[in-house]
Amino acid sequence: MNSIYKLSKKNQYLVSVLAILTITGLSLTIEGLVGYRVIAFLLLVSVSVLAMFLDIIPVIVAAALSALLWDLLFIPPRFTFAVGTTEDRFLLLMYFIIALIHAVLTYKIREVQKEVRKREDKANAIRFYNTLLNSLSHELRTPITTIIGATDNLMNANKLSDGDKTELLSEISIASMRLNQQVENLLSMSRLESGVFKIKKDWCDVRELIYTTLQRFEPTLSNYRVSVFIPENLPLFKLDFGLMEQVLHNLVSNAIQHTEAGTDIIVKADCTDEKLVMTLSDSGKGFPVAEINRVFDKFYRLQGSRPGGTGLGLSIAKGFVEAHNGKITLTNLPLRGAMFTIEIPTEISYLNHLKNE
């Protein structure tokens, strides 16, 4: 329905005229069987159907055209615009009026529906922004409050011991980093949703990608048992290095957020069916089955999860993977922990097998 609805004005007229001409043509072949009055109903039905899809003017055109054609081709005396009997004159008039009423009523109903849909969209948007604002105001205000409070304290420094000062400064530093991370996420999200977002693919060494990302988590990550499995002969893949780095970054960050230090984090990469397949598994509690489909939703956060996230990391990861025409899935592992799987179909190059120049 939508595709027809979006037809240009010109095409709408074309559709309405062609439909009436086609029905009239068909009617000519069955006129002998059913009589010319039944044809009127047939044409009326066609006009009603058109009214469901087209704007009001093309429908009125269809109504007028079908009335004229019915008069010209079917009402005796045929092939003239003259109408023989008073009864038929009445019928023709009624036909035209009913066709018009159909056109107008259907149009009005559609307008009302449009209005309702608009209102629903608006309500959804408001609900969405409320969630956003709640989550954001909390996640942004916490570090800002810390920074303002700590600087106020430092300005009255004569009451503070050196140890307190150092602690306050380190709180400011942590809060600023957290604030920066939130802003970074928001920027990525708005980049994704702006529509002007484009990806820049180039040959990537996935080993380099994975280790570069992991290195950014030092020293936090050295508290985990991290294992990386990458086959020696892994080809090069065409990817947007920066985006994929952020995808991995968000997955690792999610794993750190939800699991205890000392547990396993396993990263694997391989080339399967000409696709890059990367997995990241942790050995935390896994995700509640009921929530597993929602973890990629914007601003979605697990019930009772630790503070610190915006609920944006995983949906950004999903957005960036999908920008590569890939997909990302989450499964719980049989014993414990969860595993994210990224599959990206892309160009590959085995140039790295041709050694050496």
Next chain:
Amino acid sequence: MNKASILIIDDEAQIRKLLTITLESYDYNVQAAITAKEGLAAVASHPPDLVLLDLGLPDESGHAVLRHLREWYSNPIIILSVQSMEEDIVKALDSGATDYLVKPFRTGELMARIRLALRKVFQDENNHLGDFGDLIIDYSARVVKKNNVVIKLTATEYTLLALMCKNEGKVLTHHYVLCQVWGPSYQNESQYLRVFVAQLRKKIETDPNRPVHIITESGVGYRFVGK
């Protein structure tokens, strides 16, 4: 040696203030300009030893300032950019910026970049020996030693490493390296670069997966770090 002079071109008063205080505390001579026009005039009247240039200026883009400056000014220019827009950074580096920093940056990082950039200015260029801690490169004999053991490099590997070593501390964009090592017709053949960097890391890094010499600058290029 006189104090090195640094010109800050940034329209944000807070950033200028922060940078001025920080740099002065590290004993640099600091000037500041608010607009592109002011900045260009300041460089022309008293050419500083180094320029810190913000890419988002009110009157003219930082890229334009960079191009104007590079017509005659050869001292280091470090770009400050707001977002990590890789394309912007690559563009600035390819038109002559010495280095870049993405706001927000840590003071330590800024000071390290400034020191590195300035060291090149004050350094003797005709040194035939590069000493990078566990790695020593002899440009005249084309020999590379790691922990005093000669390592075998292919001709391309050597050219690549020598290029990086001579630009120690500087980010080299993918295009630049491809042009210099393989020639202009290879500037989009980044797969060569990936393969050779991986090979080189296996030979010169103690742990090729955690490189300390050839550092990846995501989406931009590589930076060779001495130690």
